[in-house]
Amino acid sequence: MRPAWIEIDLTAIADNVHRVLSVLGHQRKLLAVVKDDAYGHGAAVIAQVAHSCGAHMLAVAFVEEAVELQPACPEAEILILTPVPADAIETAVSCGFHVSLADRAGPGLLSAAAVRQGRAAKVHIKVDTGMHRLGVPAAQVGEYCSRLKLLPGLEIRGIFTHFASSSDDPQFTTEQFECFQQACRDADAALGYSIPLKHCANSGATVRYPEMWMDAVRPGALLYGIPRNRGGVYMPTMQQALTVKAKIASLKEVPVGETVGYGRTWRAARDSHIALLPIGYGDGYDRLLSNNADVLLRGRRVPVVGAVAMDSTTIDVTGVGDVRVGEEVVLIGDQGGESVTVAELAERCQTIVHEVAVRLDRRLPRVYTCQPGDERVEGLISAEGSVASSAPA
Ligand SMILES: Cc1ncc(COP(=O)(O)O)c(C=O)c1O
The missing domain is CATH 3.20.20.10 (Alanine racemase)
Incomplete structure (x- = not known):
């Protein structure tokens, strides 16, 4: 996958x-x-x-x-x-x-x-x-x-x-x-x-x-749990169902003063470790998030640096420790105690939650999950997380 x-x-x-x-x-x-x-x-x-x-x-x-x-x-x-x-x-x-x-x-x-x-x-x-x-x-x-x-x-x-x-x-x-x-x-x-x-x-x-x-x-x-959580009004808090993840594809050391990505919109203020995520605006991760979003790595926020490209996004992992290729990063969702919501990205892109969700492109595979033993839904999901029926993958 x-x-x-x-x-x-x-x-x-x-x-x-x-x-x-x-x-x-x-x-x-x-x-x-x-x-x-x-x-x-x-x-x-x-x-x-x-x-x-x-x-x-x-x-x-x-x-x-x-x-x-x-x-x-x-x-x-x-x-x-x-x-x-x-x-x-x-x-x-x-x-x-x-x-x-x-x-x-x-x-x-x-x-x-x-x-x-x-x-x-x-x-x-x-x-x-x-x-x-x-x-x-x-x-x-x-x-x-x-x-x-x-x-x-x-x-x-x-x-x-x-x-x-x-x-x-x-x-x-x-x-x-x-x-x-x-x-x-x-x-x-x-x-x-x-x-x-x-x-x-x-x-x-x-x-x-x-x-x-x-x-x-x-x-x-x-x-879908995507509006900003407003529990305590007339509806209880809903849970965001959607998580977007990517695995680090490569790592690069960028010396102080060098720039990263199209348009050279980010310059390293120190010797930096930059990780490449294989996901970009072609997948619906908006270009407006260039230098304007965090992703979650090891349960902490790290910044998107440089311009979001069609197929890739760069993040600054300096100081996170011994980051490795293949590590999982959350672009939308929860990791550890941290969370990046659809609502947060909508605000950063000056749009509404609906647009952030529907723009996630069909070239991103969808994996369905559920709590173990959730009889209401587990029959719908195959072992690999695809839908066990005639639904589109
Ligand atoms: C006619 C109509 N009803 C209901 C909805 C649901 O809106 P929301 O997702 O904000 O609940 C929409 C969405 O745009 C709509 O067009």
């Missing part, structure tokens, strides 16, 4: 799912967001863990993702969060996916496909409450539902909205929520019944606003 890889702790994922469910109680459900290959964790296996641990439904962005996921998790209900293009509607209906309705054209096409196939099309109405990206404008939801009611073959299973700033703008989030509640009342009144699954809470809202949990929450990042 390539000496740079991602380890994904399925026990952590299962624990995170259980933690969320235990706080939600029996009344509310969990829609686990597993789009973009489960934020880089591997959608097939994460979906299986989430589903078997009690997630009510899985959510992906695109119909193609749903089609790929279904064989790994055939029992699970799958929601497609963005509208399905016209040429994929037959597939979406025949596969039994839950489809988002966000525009004027979608309902008629879905209804026609449902009638043709003689089966119901399961739909969720996506409401625009202020993100202004996608969705039926909140003020038009009543009228939209009156039209839906006339179309045969549609089973309205859900209604949802998405928050623009749930982690950092309580006022706008509250305004969006109130707008959504009104849209839900309008929808129910127009349909003459209560839509069963009303959902709006992404991770930010799940953690902060229990009043917004409604019938179901819809987190992604939280389940």
Whole structure:
């Protein structure tokens, strides 16, 4: 195996799912967001863990993702969060996916496909409450539902909205929520019944606003444990499931005054020992981390020095002791008592945790791990740490 890889702790994922469910109680459900290959964790296996641990439904962005996921998790209900293009509607209906309705054209096409196939099309109405990206404008939801009611073959299973700033703008989030509640009342009144699954809470809202949990929450990042730990709010602390590791590929002595790497952005202030890690921005370890991150070696932080290259990263191991080629370094994750979180790297790159996770490239092998004896997940993992099912490696 390539000496740079991602380890994904399925026990952590299962624990995170259980933690969320235990706080939600029996009344509310969990829609686990597993789009973009489960934020880089591997959608097939994460979906299986989430589903078997009690997630009510899985959510992906695109119909193609749903089609790929279904064989790994055939029992699970799958929601497609963005509208399905016209040429994929037959597939979406025949596969039994839950489809988002966000525009004027979608309902008629879905209804026609449902009638043709003689089966119901399961739909969720996506409401625009202020993100202004996608969705039926909140003020038009009543009228939209009156039209839906006339179309045969549609089973309205859900209604949802998405928050623009749930982690950092309580006022706008509250305004969006109130707008959504009104849209839900309008929808129910127009349909003459209560839509069963009303959902709006992404991770930010799940953690902060229990009043917004409604019938179901819809987190992604939280389940992977990647937001900055905020235990003690309304959710317990989650555990980051993802670790990125590499083995030292070579060592070099760099005399004082010499520079390292492209652009000569780092100069040795003393005679230095520099180690090369076989992982770079081509693997999703961002160039913005050049001279701007620590990695963990022997349980302590050592700095990234010089520019992160496409296939390699250099670290300063001066003073660590007799460092050897082949030693394991943690770029993201825990080692000894130290830890480098996804959130830390996101801050250093001035981005969000989601981007740090999903940019980890597929050329990094994924190795699945679990706590010994964890019956919830160990059957999913082969002895080598690959997935024991049809999931992509
Ligand atoms: C519609 C929708 N719902 C839920 C989520 C989950 O968001 P988060 O990962 O912040 O919980 C996303 C992610 O972007 C989304 O687009």
